Amino acid sequence: MASPAKLDKDQVLVERKSSARVLTLNRPKQLNALSFYMVSKLLEIFHDDEGNPDVKLIVLKGNGRAFCAGGDVAAVANDARGGDWRFGAIFFDTEYKMNYLMATYSKPQVSILNGIVMGGGAGASMHGRFRVVTEKTVFAMPETALGLFPDVGASYYLSRLAGFFGEYVGLTGARLDGAEMLACGLATHFVPSSKLSSLEESLCKVETSDPAIVSAIIDKYSEQPSLKKDSVYHRMDIINKCFSRKTVEDILYSLETEAMSKADSWISATVETLKKASPTSLKVFLRLIREGRLLGVGQCLVYEYRIVCHILQGHHSKDFFEVF
Numbered sequence: 609m610a611s612p613a614k615l616d617k618d619q620v621l622v623e624r625k626s627s628a629r630v631l632t633l634n635r636p637k638q639l640n641a642l643s644f645y646m647v648s649k650l651l652e653i654f655h656d657d658e659g660n661p662d663v664k665l666i667v668l669k670g671n672g673r674a675f676c677a678g679g680d681v682a683a684v685a686n687d688a689r690g691g692d693w694r695f696g697a698i699f700f701d702t703e704y705k706m707n708y709l710m711a712t713y714s715k716p717q718v719s720i721l722n723g724i725v726m727g728g729g730a731g732a733s734m735h736g737r738f739r740v741v742t743e744k745t746v747f748a749m750p751e752t753a754l755g756l757f758p759d760v761g762a763s764y765y766l767s768r769l770a771g772f773f774g775e776y777v778g779l780t781g782a783r784l785d786g787a788e789m790l791a792c793g794l795a796t797h798f799v800p801s802s803k804l805s806s807l808e809e810s811l812c813k814v815e816t817s818d819p820a821i822v823s824a825i826i827d828k829y830s831e832q833p834s835l836k837k838d839s840v841y842h843r844m845d846i847i848n849k850c851f852s853r854k855t856v857e858d859i860l861y862s863l864e865t866e867a868m869s870k871a872d873s874w875i876s877a878t879v880e881t882l883k884k885a886s887p888t889s890l891k892v893f894l895r896l897i898r899e900g901r902l903l904g905v906g907q908c909l910v911y912e913y914r915i916v917c918h919i920l921q922g923h924h925s926k927d928f929f930e931v932f
């Protein structure tokens with residue numbers, strides 16, 4: 609039988625293919641949910657490869673039907689029930705450092721998002737230079753339903769989306785597909801999943817860190833997907849109208865006013881989702897994304913870290929402890 613250390617080691621598969629570092633998140637049964645070992649290992653590898661002139665780019669992907677379904681919520685439940693809040697704080701400290709390193713990295717990171725990308729999985733990919741989606745990609749930041757808030761730098765990268773789409777995505781936890789991610793800028797390329805192995809082969813032949821050259825390679829496999837007829841992207845006017853309001857109460861009031869003037873199941877479902885979420889989480893994230901617009905990624909992560917430590921200690925709300 610494999611020793612526990614060996615099992616941990618297998619959670620991130622590390623390969624060198626010519627000048628490319630290829631990293632595979634490898635907990636497929638848990639949808640590659642991030643353990644403390646995984647965030648520590650990713651931080652260590654990214655750190656080491658930054659100074660390694662033989663590594664020109666990093667490819668990050670997931671084994672199985674997910675890229676990554678977020679932080680390991682099973683482990684969180686153990687910590688939350690009677691554990692020491694500092695274990696959670698150490699997890700987030702390491703994870704946010706990894707997010708920061710990815711956001712400021714000197715070499716291109718190509719994330720292959722061929723499946724579920726949620727919470728911490730978004731943090732491990734959105735800060736990198738290239739985010740490749742497919743027809744199988746499902747993206748969401750589901751934290752407001754869990755008594756947390758969209759973190760891992762979401763107050764930075766969601767606040768950079770056009771209009772108030774970031775507010776919509778972060779507050780409601782709405783799921784986006786690959787075409788929607790490309791349309792709003794969360795993804796840089798759409799590549800059909802059938803072409804991913806050829807794409808990876810080409811990326812592994814790259815001898816440079818020049819993003820223009822890497823981009824041109826991915827372009828060769830890319831397609832322009834069509835948005836579905838019922839895509840939320842066609843609702844940008846109402847999203848901007850309602851989610852630009854100053855407070856969570858105003859956003860809800862504005863959606864409810866819209867619902868009164870037209871029968872639209874999307875509006876009522878959105879209202880219901882917001883009402884089921886943690887009110888504290890909604891307010892925290894709205895404030896964060898509004899302030900995040902004017903901050904750098906490092907400052908956003910520092911704010912998020914301070915807030916998550918309060919949540920772990922149950923200072924302002926116990927919603928997180930009710931869910932886990």
Ligand SMILES: CC(C)(COP(=O)(O)OP(=O)(O)OC[C@H]1O[C@@H](n2cnc3c(N)ncnc32)[C@H](O)[C@@H]1OP(=O)(O)O)[C@@H](O)C(=O)NCCC(=O)NCCSC(=O)/C=C/c1ccc(O)cc1
Nearest residue numbers: 637638639641677678679680681682684696699727728750
């Ligand atoms: C919509 C999903 C992604 C897929 O649904 P599905 O296709 O019906 O698949 P399953 O739900 O059956 O999931 C397959 C298996 O993967 C497991 N899994 C699926 N996500 C996970 C997962 N994040 N973790 C740990 N097992 C999982 C899930 O429990 C299940 O295990 P098992 O019942 O043993 O087969 C669904 O799994 C889902 O909602 N997952 C949770 C997504 C989520 O909330 N992510 C966490 C965001 S919050 C966050 O990152 C914070 C972390 C945190 C960290 C440290 C702290 O101290 C405090 C907080």
